Amino acid sequence: MTVSGNTVGERLDELELPPVIETSETDFIHDFYNPILSRAIEYKRGVGYFTSGWLKNAARGIAGLASNGGKAKWIISPILEEDDWEAFKKGEEGRRNEVIYESLERGIEELEEGLEEDTLNTVAWMIADGLLEIKFAVPDGRNIYGDFHDKWGIVTGIYGGKMAFHGSQNDSQKGFYNYESYDVFCDWACERDAERIRKHEERFDDLWNNEKEDISVYSLPEGVSEDIVQLRETDDAPYDNDRSGGSPMSARDHNITLRDYQQEAVNQWRYNGRHGLFEMATGTGKTYTAIGAMDQTFAKQEHPMVVVIAVPNTHLAFQWRDDLEDWGYDEEVYMIFGSVNTNWKSDMGRVLDDIRIEMQDIAILLTTHDTLSDEHFRSEIQQLNCDRLLIADEVHGSGSEERKKGLLEDYNYRIGLSATPQRYFDEEGTDFLMDYFNGVVYELPLGEAIPEHLTPYEYKPYFVEMTPEELHEYEEISSDLGWMAASDDVEDKVVENMMMERADLIKKAENKYSKLHDILEGIDEPDHLLVYTNDEQIDQAQQILDEHGIFHHKFTQAEKPSERPELLEQFDKGNYDALVAMKCLDEGVDVPSTREAILMSSTGNPKQFIQRRGRVLRHYEGKEKAVIHDIIVVPSLSEDLNPDIKEIEKKILLKELDRFDEFASNADNEIEARNAIETVRTIYEV
Template sequence: MDLSKIKELNPVTGKSKFYKEDVFNLYYRTLCNSNSWDVGLGFFSLSSLKLLAYPLSKFIVKNNGKIRIYCNERISENDFKILSNNDYSLDKLGVFQDLVEMKNALEGKNSGLFSLCISYLIHNNLLELKVLINSNDTRGISHHKNSIFKDNKGNVVVLSGSANASEQAFLFNREDTNAFCSFWKQSFATKNINSTIEEFENTFENGDEDWKILEIKSSELKDKLNEIGFRKIEKDSLENEANKYINKSYRKFSKEIQKEINIELSNLNNEPHFPSFGGKKSEPRPYQKEANSEWIKNEFKGIFAMATGTGKTITSLNCAVEEFKKNKEYSIIITVPTVTLVNQWIDEAKKFNFKSIISTTKSKNWEGELRRVLFNKQHKIGDNHNYVFIATYATFNKAKCQKLIKKISDKNTLLIADEAHNLGAPTSLRNLPHNISKRIGLSATPERIYDDIGSSRLYEFFNSFPPVYTYKFSMREAIDKEFLTPYYYYPYFVNLEHDELEEYLKITRELVKHYDFANDRWKDSATQKLIQRKRIIHKAQNKKECLKQIFEDVKLKNENLKYTFVYVPEGYEANNETIDNAEIEAEDERIINAYSEIINDFGYKTYQFLGETKNRNKILNQFKNGELEVLTAMKALDEGVDIPITKNAIFCASTGNPRQFIQRRGRVLRLHDGKEYANIYDMIVTPNMDSLIHEDADLRDMEIRIFQGELRRVANFLYSSENMMEVINDKIREVADEFNLDVFELINENIENDKIK
């Protein structure tokens, strides 16, 4: 934006008088290079400016421009008396009639862009409009038609002359316009600019000796727009409309401007932008824009604690796009837990039109590619220094990767840590990239289980702390705002077999000495024992009988379990800070075979979806098309799988990790045409209080506290469900009472947590 760079106004090679289409082209250039436009005209209508729709949209979107207009209007003697007494109806003024005509004439056509520009200016208080009125027999105001353009560098251009701001005047009439520019440093031009500005300010504030000035309030304009039917539009939407418009209408301008527009469009096609969905350009959802605003307020650091299914990936990449718009370049580091997620992020980054994507899975020489782009950026070699680097945490933590990451010095480099809790693991904590100042952590559940130190370091790194975080978008809020599907929750309580119970109690007795009763938390020394004991719960034999019961119950209701994910227990949990992909073990294979066989017996077409499954996309497409009805999995469905048609989820696993349940719940709640609700079936292993009668009081107390934690998860699921009270009365209350626990108190914790913003 620089008025002094307009070549037609160059003091040496340019000119000062313009005719016909040259006037139109000059208005194009001045609007594109200014952020203030004062217009003083005679008899005027807004819709007469419709040919300037595209440069006006650039004036708004790129330059944050503001317009002030005054114009004349002759009215009847009677109307003049009414208006002069300030007891007037807006409908009496021609400018409002013009808005109605403009809406009817332009809406739905290419020139509808202009009506959107006017709507945006008015709704954002960027258009001040004053009308000078008098009766029909009064003299007209004797002044030229003037436009005063200003940019943010202090340059001023005045266009003054006989040319009306109308299509007829721009393209057909032999009307002329004179230009006066502050950067000419000529006394006659400076004198004319000063006098024009003074005349405009006086007239805009005070009117003329024979003409009364009416200031049309912004609120009145907005009300009138709403009454007529103009829709309020956001800047991103206006920019999208402008890009669609100019693709069809650029031939209205001179060949030289057409060439410039073609270059703009070519550059635009190569720039990152919010992706298209369903073949149509889209824009961020309101909460995704809000997340970006909160991140900026927090000095470009933060954790987005957003429910699974609400678009955390898109939210973070939108932040990257917004940063590109400001800096005109991008350098992005993305860390993820698994290879599957690397591939998913590559696909998402491409949708946003990011180029130069280097990944540790698809780029064989990723180390060399990253070294080259960092070297070129640091030494300003070449023109294009943009890149996106995507790595698993395991690769990110390796010495050869860390050596390169530590070389990053650009202040605008952005780190996006997907499933950011992984960054709080011991190895990752040693490699936190403090040299990257712009940071986004993504996680539905940022806190690390049994790791207060890791959680604390993570929060400090992102300058984002619970329960508020930088931005929070809960599942309940997402369902209420119709960004996720409502669901019904069906808990099933499972008891341990005798031998399982014996082993469980043996470990529990050992755990008592590792529990801090004063602070109601586990000591660090408890971790291994907790994992051993959880594995017993996780693989409880009675879960298989429970699975049969679930299928029987659904059958009794004359319903089916088509489009179902079944999460079966696994015997091994991978460490994502050091391992990219975990292979299935023999024990895992035996478990998933047993669960799949039960489902097959009910007549469902079932497939085991494992981490090493080949033809993943083919299998998922068969599931989408209904050729496969149920997918059984351990963890392979946790990441990189987005199938909105999925309607049911059965949780047989009991890992004790709330993150896993919350993520899995989110996968089945994605919106899909015809999917009115989802169903979640959850197996919960309950302690046997009879077996604890003869145990130590501390052990019984500890066991109740542990189950309270499990019931807290149940309460979280209940709180967002459609059948909360029915489930409480039918199943939960009796179990809670047995352990002297208040389920409503636990549900209220979720309600209060959601209130914190």
């Protein structure tokens, strides 16, 4: 059997693979590994031992995968001698890790002696570039006397298609001389094959995540990984880690290198046809990831390109401008929206004319979501005949009926950025965004980002009751809402207004102010503190900070766009102890020096409270921990609470507890935080 062709970039699902291959008829390297890996973006392989022979043969054909920017994951078995097994049987975890490490170090020495230079160099570079991850499996429990001996692989194609193989062959030198065979499954062949592939990938992933009983899976120790990386023979990677061709435009002068996870996001976006959403926890560097994608795309361009970056508010546009300057893009950046540039229409026309006649090779238009959907802006973009990249920051804000008009099909490259791309109570808008950007291509949840990329934090919830007067009014509104909901004669708008009136009672609850006093009393020396309020609270909150001698400034829409960067700079320097903010700091604004936050006002919208938490968790020099104080209002903490109110409150409280669970689940003091809510859960039976 011969599989013709091994050109990088061809489709995996165009290969004609038989259901069984065997060594008597097939050259496994030339006719099997090379063709499938040269078409792959991911290769998962479980097999064999940590030997030079294993790596030498497993790496055959891997250069094509590396050239695609693809990623390999290998689960292997370390070499363990008889004395090592004796140590394992003792069940001492510390000794086990030591024994495994020593065994792997012996393997490194063999690697250097036994591998061909080009294979060794490729493997070392792939580990250094994050394209190859190795984990090793060690049986324990009832399998402790055995080996990790399974042999299978799963390959995902660049342009679709997935295949798996399972069989007797070890990836060793001798294995290629033995009579061996593979069963081969292709998801484009039939549903039964597709199901087998799902099962094989599921068990690989379970092993990779160490979720299988009687077998332990360990990550490659950092020291061993570094030893392999040091075996590189050249200063340049032996593959082109980008499958797009063409003569590159002039590169920008910058010394910025994306973090591994950011580059992985860029790679996944590229594999997805340069469309996709980055769903990354606030504070993990979505802006730099998007600029990196833009920079790498531009470096491969043969012709001019227009980049449109749309942001929700003006101060975020200035922040993007500063970040672009860090990457060497300064003269190419234009502010194209009315609040800072009343001549934006004429400026836009002039810039795009220069692109058309190739007087410029790139133009970066910084604008707002509202201007993006403006008819004139849309018309100018549609008249271009060059590549157009759209970067929509805080992309959830682009899904409203009016703003969707700005999401033109004319943008052939698209990036959406958000920690929470789902639109609150707007399934249709969410579906539109998912379809337009062709889905989420990379996720980095908060739990995975702490502590390497975000600061650990403590979460301190405070439950406060309404005053008797507020509770009486709350009960009356709730009673009215009860009969209104059951009536067909009451307009929806009336019900909606009543619900807003009741929500306002919670937002402006009087006892929040006494709790703010208590929290401030417990903070010895307020340092880089954010206090989140609403428009009805801000004046009194500022007065309370004055009473505690806390030097602060408000940060709201009332401050001029030119004033806001100065306020943030003074806050960073410690010239202000605190900022009292409303919605202005919810989306995208960098305030990394923040050490504590007090949430006096929050909606039930996950977007808002996740963004607010993100403001606090960014890394900053000397900042080892952040603290979040969250004031949560309940009608009453009395066990004699009106049963009708209790029943109504269950649904409302459950929404509040969504925020509580989200915050508590990743906090350092999770148990303490959860204990704080037990009284509330008991009273309201939730």
